[in-house]
Amino acid sequence: MRETDGLIDLRSDTVTKPTPEMRRAMAEAEVGDDVLGDDPTVRQLEELAAARVGKEAALFVPSGIMANLVSLLTLTGRHDEVIVGDQSHIYTSEVGGLSLLGSVFLHVLPNQPDGTIPLERLRGAIRNQVYTPRTRVISLENTHNRCSGAVLPMEYLYAVAEVAKANGVMLHLDGARLFNASVALNVPPEEIAKPFTVVNFCFSKGLGAPVGSIVCGERAFIQEARRTRRMLGGGMRQAGVLASACIVALNTMVERLAEDHALARQLAEGLADISGVQIDPARVQTNIVIFGIDPTTGWDAPRLLERLKAEGILLSLSGTRLRAVTHYGITPRDIDRTLAVLRQILQGRP
Numbered sequence: 001m002r003e004t005d006g007l008i009d010l011r012s013d014t015v016t017k018p019t020p021e022m023r024r025a026m027a028e029a030e031v032g033d034d035v036l037g038d039d040p041t042v043r044q045l046e047e048l049a050a051a052r053v054g055k056e057a058a059l060f061v062p063s064g065i066m067a068n069l070v071s072l073l074t075l076t077g078r079h080d081e082v083i084v085g086d087q088s089h090i091y092t093s094e095v096g097g098l099s100l101l102g103s104v105f106l107h108v109l110p111n112q113p114d115g116t117i118p119l120e121r122l123r124g125a126i127r128n129q130v131y132t133p134r135t136r137v138i139s140l141e142n143t144h145n146r147c148s149g150a151v152l153p154m155e156y157l158y159a160v161a162e163v164a165k166a167n168g169v170m171l172h173l174d175g176a177r178l179f180n181a182s183v184a185l186n187v188p189p190e191e192i193a194k195p196f197t198v199v200n201f202c203f204s205k206g207l208g209a210p211v212g213s214i215v216c217g218e219r220a221f222i223q224e225a226r227r228t229r230r231m232l233g234g235g236m237r238q239a240g241v242l243a244s245a246c247i248v249a250l251n252t253m254v255e256r257l258a259e260d261h262a263l264a265r266q267l268a269e270g271l272a273d274i275s276g277v278q279i280d281p282a283r284v285q286t287n288i289v290i291f292g293i294d295p296t297t298g299w300d301a302p303r304l305l306e307r308l309k310a311e312g313i314l315l316s317l318s319g320t321r322l323r324a325v326t327h328y329g330i331t332p333r334d335i336d337r338t339l340a341v342l343r344q345i346l347q348g349r350p
């Protein structure tokens with residue numbers, strides 16, 4: 001489906017617009033005041049989402065950032081710390097909100113290029129002395145956005161869960177793209193979610209819903225999370241209009257993520273053949289392609305971004321590199337054109 005008249009918009013999978021089926025569901029959604037607990041469509045979504053990831057209960061929230069905040073503010077208190085990777089969305093892209101709002105420290109450990117944090121680093125970082133903050137939570141990201149959409153291996157998740165359990169630390173998953181991981185591994189989402197105390201995921205990325213994320217965990221935790229959401233101003237009233245699109249997303253948009261992954265693979269392999277592009281296509285496992293530009297070409301990422309934009313091809317920056325994200329608005333021909341244009345641009349000087 002062509003969403004962006006003439007443009008090839010690879011900036012993010014958040015540019016996806018609601019499908020016709022979502023629009024219909026939104027128009028016809030049964031609604032009520034969800035803050036009062038009266039919205040049947042939100043309740044249906046929460047039950048469906050909780051079941052899909054094998055947790056007792058769930059809470060619908062406006063965004064992935066609020067999902068991370070609600071999850072981690074509910075699990076922590078003053079003097080606590082959360083271990084995160086230095087490439088995590090929480091550390092790189094959320095304005096330090098957790099520390100600001102919760103008096104909670106971020107204990108930052110380096111991510112490997114595959115999105116993991118080495119187990120020995122995790123083990124060595126956990127602390128609970130009278131003179132230190134207390135490590136409460138380890139937060140992982142799967143798929144890992146800034147690590148080119150890397151999928152964390154299942155053995156790794158279970159090994160981290162062992163470390164967490166042995167040290168009385170809880171485990172949180174920023175699963176903004178949990179279903180991309182599930183499809184890439186061909187492992188059900190509840191298997192991926194199992195080792196985690198709390199899991200959140202987004203409907204508004206590759207699943208194509210206009211708005212919404214969800215926090216999933218034990219029933220008592222979700223009751224507390226409801227207070228946190230209220231505090232953040234994230235309680236929504238007739239939110240069934242939004243939740244209805246998220247239900248359609250869960251029911252119709254998960255399996256097709258494999259198509260996005262195939263397009264990302266096509267793009268990564270094509271890029272690897274272009275002189276001046278720095279990429280290891282083996283790193284591309286899902287729908288995010290991050291690549292560098294050899295400075296001897298005379299080009300750098302920001303200038304290339306502008307030049308591509310002039311050709312109607314939109315990418316984004318990831319640090320000093322370029323990022324392309326595939327989604328249901330992108331076709332194989334779009335990828336061919338992107339590769340052809342890029343090849344041509346890099347043959348010339350800026």
Ligand SMILES: *Cc1c(COP(=O)(O)O)cnc(C)c1O
Binds near residue numbers: 089174176177204
């Ligand atoms: C997009 C994203 C978020 C935040 O989602 P928003 O809905 O943009 O707030 C959180 N974590 C990861 C890994 C993401 O990719």
